[in-house]
Every structure is written in C-alpha cells, then in structure tokens.
Amino acid sequence: MSRLFPAPLLSVALFVLWLLLNLSVSPGNLLLAAAFAVVAPMLLAPLRPQHAHVRRPLVVARLICRVGIDVIQSNLQVALGVLRAGQRPPRSAFVHIPLDLRDAHGLAALSMITTVVPGTVWSELALDRSVMLLHVFDLQDETAFIEHFKHTYERPLMEIFE
Structure with missing residues (x-):
C-alpha cells in the first residue's frame, strides 16, 4: 500500500487541489485528479529520501x-x-x-x-x-x-x- 501511496496526505491534497483548480467534479476531472494524486507522489518519492517525523x-x-x-x-x-x-x-x-x-x-x-x-x-x-x-x-x-x-x-x- 505504501508503494502505491508513498505520501497519502500529499495524494489527498493533490486530488482536492486538482478539483478546486478546475472547479468541476465531472467524471473526467475525477479520473484525472485520481491519476495525478497517485502518479505524482510515486514519481516524486525518490526526490525525498527521508521522511519527516513530527514529534509534538x-x-x-x-x-x-x-x-x-x-x-x-x-x-x-x-x-x-x-x-x-x-x-x-x-x-x-x-x-x-x-x-x-x-x-x-x-x-x-x-x-x-x-x-x-x-x-x-x-x-x-x-x-x-x-x-x-x-x-x-x-x-x-x-x-x-x-x-x-x-x-x-x-x-x-x-x-x-x-
């Protein structure tokens, strides 16, 4: 699961941002938002070798x-x-x-x-x-x-x- 969604919060944020920027929840935009939310974090994962750990x-x-x-x-x-x-x-x-x-x-x-x-x-x-x-x-x-x-x-x- 972490391989498909290396940054789940980023995926959710990208999905919502895509829909907000396009001002549409049409099936095509939902599909593009989902694709972008899955693919972008996977492609960007190697650029962020260490994960942040918020302690407080x-x-x-x-x-x-x-x-x-x-x-x-x-x-x-x-x-x-x-x-x-x-x-x-x-x-x-x-x-x-x-x-x-x-x-x-x-x-x-x-x-x-x-x-x-x-x-x-x-x-x-x-x-x-x-x-x-x-x-x-x-x-x-x-x-x-x-x-x-x-x-x-x-x-x-x-x-x-x-």
Whole structure:
C-alpha cells in the first residue's frame, strides 16, 4: 500500500487541489485528479529520501499561530517603516544567526517562516548548517533579535523535528 501511496496526505491534497483548480467534479476531472494524486507522489518519492517525523503536534499548532501573529505584526511594522522612510530610514542589516537546528525538514520550515514574515529574508546557510545569514528590514538590537528568533522559531522547530 505504501508503494502505491508513498505520501497519502500529499495524494489527498493533490486530488482536492486538482478539483478546486478546475472547479468541476465531472467524471473526467475525477479520473484525472485520481491519476495525478497517485502518479505524482510515486514519481516524486525518490526526490525525498527521508521522511519527516513530527514529534509534538501541539507545538506545531502553537508555532503556526505564532507565525500568523508575526506576519500581521511585521506587515504593520514594515508598512510604517516604509511610510516613515523619509523621516527615519530603516536600519537594514544582515544578521548571522548561529543555529542549533540540524534537521533538513526543520531548516526547510525555518526558511519558509523567515521568507513569509515580512521584513526578513533567508539569505544564506553555511555548508555545515551551523549559521544562517538573514536580512532584516529594520534592525534595532541585533542581540535581542537573535535571541527572539531562536526562541520563537528555532526552538519550537527543534521540538517538532529533533
């Protein structure tokens, strides 16, 4: 069964997404959605050699809520920073953040979080995965930012994936 459906949740998501994008549940679309939901994960399985193991689902829910709140707050902060740029230009900076997180899935989630939250962009990851370079739109205190970043994002991801 796992050979036919190597990623069952991905298959379900692809099936539903196909139907939503086509806005039709005609027999032809149902057949194409089913074929896509079965074939795509089988073809993509070799590209994902290790499977993620989520250890703390409650931490996942808290992290998603935290990221949602941060997205809203950061949108407002960046908008105000842009509007006030003539009076007080933002202090953009590149920040080196030492990482304790080593799991590939955790690092991928961290990169998505930093890209989704306005005002931060993941710029580089050291080859040994020990340090990441992050661009920050308006940096007040580098030490406080690093501590906040590690506490808010890295630690929960370590609980989830390691």
